[in-house]
Amino acid sequence: MSQALVQLKNVKKSFGPVDVLKGVDLEVFAGKVTALVGDNGAGKSTLIKGLAGVQPYDAGEVRFDGELQELHSPRQASALGIEVVYQDLALCENLDIVQNMFLGRETLKSGTLSEAEMEADAARALQSLSVKTVRSVRQTVSSLSGGQRQTVAIARTVLRDARLVVLDEPTAALGVAQTEQVLNLVRRLADQGYGVLMISHNLYDVFKVADDIAVLYLGNMVAQLETAKTTSNEVIGYITGIATDVKEG
Amino acid sequence: MAEKVTLQTGHEGGVKGQVSAYFSRLKGGDMGALPAMAAVIVLMALFANLSPYFLTEINIANLFVQSAVLMVTAMALVFVLLLGEIDLSAGVTAATGMALFVKLTNTGWDWPVALAFGFLVGLVTGWVLGMFVAKIGVPSFVISLAFYLGFPGVMLIILGSGGILRLEVEPIKAIMNVNLPVWGGWAVLAVIVIVALVLSIWDRSRRLSVDLPVRPIIFLVAKIAAYLAVGGGIVFMLNLPRSLVAANPIRGVPIVVPIVIVLMFAGTFVLNRTQFGRYLYAVGGNPEAARRAGINVARIRIYAFMITSTLATMGGLMHISRIGAVEAAAGKIIVLSAVAAAVVGGVSLFGGRGKLFNAAIGAIVISIIDNGLGLMGFPAGVSFIVTGVVLALAATVDALARKRAPGMRI
Numbered sequence: 001m002s003q004a005l006v007q008l009k010n011v012k013k014s015f016g017p018v019d020v021l022k023g024v025d026l027e028v029f030a031g032k033v034t035a036l037v038g039d040n041g042a043g044k045s046t047l048i049k050g051l052a053g054v055q056p057y058d059a060g061e062v063r064f065d066g067e068l069q070e071l072h073s074p075r076q077a078s079a080l081g082i083e084v085v086y087q088d089l090a091l092c093e094n095l096d097i098v099q100n101m102f103l104g105r106e107t108l109k110s111g112t113l114s115e116a117e118m119e120a121d122a123a124r125a126l127q128s129l130s131v132k133t134v135r136s137v138r139q140t141v142s143s144l145s146g147g148q149r150q151t152v153a154i155a156r157t158v159l160r161d162a163r164l165v166v167l168d169e170p171t172a173a174l175g176v177a178q179t180e181q182v183l184n185l186v187r188r189l190a191d192q193g194y195g196v197l198m199i200s201h202n203l204y205d206v207f208k209v210a211d212d213i214a215v216l217y218l219g220n221m222v223a224q225l226e227t228a229k230t231t232s233n234e235v236i237g238y239i240t241g242i243a244t245d246v247k248e249g
Numbered sequence: 250m251a252e253k254v255t256l257q258t259g260h261e262g263g264v265k266g267q268v269s270a271y272f273s274r275l276k277g278g279d280m281g282a283l284p285a286m287a288a289v290i291v292l293m294a295l296f297a298n299l300s301p302y303f304l305t306e307i308n309i310a311n312l313f314v315q316s317a318v319l320m321v322t323a324m325a326l327v328f329v330l331l332l333g334e335i336d337l338s339a340g341v342t343a344a345t346g347m348a349l350f351v352k353l354t355n356t357g358w359d360w361p362v363a364l365a366f367g368f369l370v371g372l373v374t375g376w377v378l379g380m381f382v383a384k385i386g387v388p389s390f391v392i393s394l395a396f397y398l399g400f401p402g403v404m405l406i407i408l409g410s411g412g413i414l415r416l417e418v419e420p421i422k423a424i425m426n427v428n429l430p431v432w433g434g435w436a437v438l439a440v441i442v443i444v445a446l447v448l449s450i451w452d453r454s455r456r457l458s459v460d461l462p463v464r465p466i467i468f469l470v471a472k473i474a475a476y477l478a479v480g481g482g483i484v485f486m487l488n489l490p491r492s493l494v495a496a497n498p499i500r501g502v503p504i505v506v507p508i509v510i511v512l513m514f515a516g517t518f519v520l521n522r523t524q525f526g527r528y529l530y531a532v533g534g535n536p537e538a539a540r541r542a543g544i545n546v547a548r549i550r551i552y553a554f555m556i557t558s559t560l561a562t563m564g565g566l567m568h569i570s571r572i573g574a575v576e577a578a579a580g581k582i583i584v585l586s587a588v589a590a591a592v593v594g595g596v597s598l599f600g601g602r603g604k605l606f607n608a609a610i611g612a613i614v615i616s617i618i619d620n621g622l623g624l625m626g627f628p629a630g631v632s633f634i635v636t637g638v639v640l641a642l643a644a645t646v647d648a649l650a651r652k653r654a655p656g657m658r659i
Contacts, residue, residue, distance in 0.1 A: 089538075090537065091538055092535040092539065093535065103542040105543070113524065113527060116452070116455040117455070123255075123256045124252050127252065127254070127256060
């Protein structure tokens with residue numbers, strides 16, 4: 001198998017006496033969607049916060065492109081090309097799509113904003129993901145639907161030269177049609193060569209879009225399966241702990 | 250290399266498409282300064298009918314001078330209002346700075362040095378307010394209220410027991426009391442039009458250079474024509490002799506007018522075309538998103554308070570120029586009127602939405618009400634009541650418009 005884009009080995013994290021991650025291994029490949037599933041409290045959020053550099057891991061190693069890396073701040077994560085789209089999306093509703101996509105890294109020319117250049121680049125980033133659902137790239141985010149907002153947040157990571165895009169429940173609050181849109185977008189992201197790590201509670205979504213499924217159970221990575229070679233029942237077994245004999249506590 | 254942009258950008262389509270897109274934005278609740286502009290026209294028509302004095306040259310000139318302080322103070326407040334914050338002390342800060350300025354000049358200081366110290370009061374007060382709000386987390390309403398209560402005391406101490414000091418600096422008095430020569434007014438208009446034209450063409454050429462669609466050129470022509478028509482009308486009127494005493498002719502654009510315009514253009518440039526301006530809107534819209542985008546939110550907040558206090562001090566300077574003195578009670582009322590002006594003009598009190606132009610037009614609405622009712626012989630009480638009603642009306646229209654717009658929660 002080819003070199004993993006991101007490789008976590010024996011990653012640990014505890015908050016006081018509570019061990020949330022008890023030595024987790026995970027591999028995410030470029031061009032593939034890896035779904036991260038697990039019940040509430042399994043450690044999914046803690047795992048991605050470590051990847052984002054927001055809450056650094058206590059122990060274990062992180063390899064990016066096979067190179068051992070330190071991940072102690074969001075800046076380091078961003079420099080490597082790890083971008084996280086949290087559930088709240090972190091968009092400014094009063095700004096338009098272009099302004100949101102470039103927020104914090106505006107293109108400047110002699111101290112002033114290069115609106116035209118940013119507009120063109122934002123539009124191309126959206127087009128590269130075959131986004132056709134927005135009416136205008138100068139719409140304010142307040143006028144967008146939930147799915148469109150998710151689209152903008154994801155496209156922003158592309159603009160930021162992401163290599164690994166981490167999505168925290170991208171379809172959680174969406175209707176059927178919009179879920180479809182976002183899942184298609186996630187698929188295209190991977191098809192274009194980005195590594196995608198997607199947290200999801202919805203196994204239908206997972207089986208629809210993921211290449212690999214990683215299952216966390218009480219802070220342990222109990223399985224990393226190829227979607228094509230597993231079934232929904234098997235995954236549920238791992239999620240609920242029936243299929244594993246992990247020692248609890 | 251660069252792929253062609255096929256997504257819509259809002260600049261596509263001919264005149265008809267653009268106009269219909271504009272109306273659909275209006276329907277969506279994005280009315281901007283439009284209600285306030287309509288109010289200006291309605292009020293002017295109303296008072297022109299009700300009072301024979303309203304549309305006289307001298308009254309229009311007075312209106313510009315009267316509204317200047319309110320305009321500048323309202324524009325100053327926009328910077329903190331955009332963050333969803335408020336600075337109740339902007340007026341008294343300005344007055345305190347001016348009290349220091351006048352006191353220093355009266356004790357023999359060179360006036361430019363004294364003026365610098367006056368503005369320093371604004372700058373430092375803004376910094377302190379910003380630190381309290383951004384670093385310690387004291388609500389801006391409370392901390393600026395503290396300054397609002399405290400600064401009049403500082404002024405009393407500076408001004409002494411009389412509570413008033415005369416301004417003896419002629420160049421400062423000139424701001425509100427001297428007019429440009431007739432050609433000066435036209436020159437100012439020419440500069441404004443040229444700057445607007447150059448900026449528009451610059452934006453247009455940059456869009457074309459990256460292969461983006463542009464609006465039909467007729468819009469640019471119409472915009473410049475509107476500048477020329479409105480500006481030309483005003484300059485023409487202000488250039489007519491307006492003195493009530495024939496032996497003492499008064500004509501020309503008051504010096505304060507170009508000053509207000511320069512402040513508005515410069516501030517608008519900062520808000521629309523610089524990273525700092527963009528960040529102000531971002532922090533006002535969603536501070537958490539701004540923080541995650543790597544924006545130093547605390548620094549943006551502190552700068553905003555510093556700009557507000559300093560710009561308000563400019564308003565204070567105009568006030569003492571007009572009155573010819575600084576008094577201990579100055580600056581208390583103006584800040585509340587300025588908040589009202591900003592809201593009437595379409596600036597959101599919840600942050601993230603509003604322009605300097607909104608504040609300026611709101612200030613004109615309030616000044617016209619004040620001026621018109623005064624001319625008709627109503628007591629000041631009526632003017633206050635009407636202003637209050639207009640503010641309530643503007644806030645209601647704004648709330649209803651936003652309610653109708655799906656997804657708008659600002």
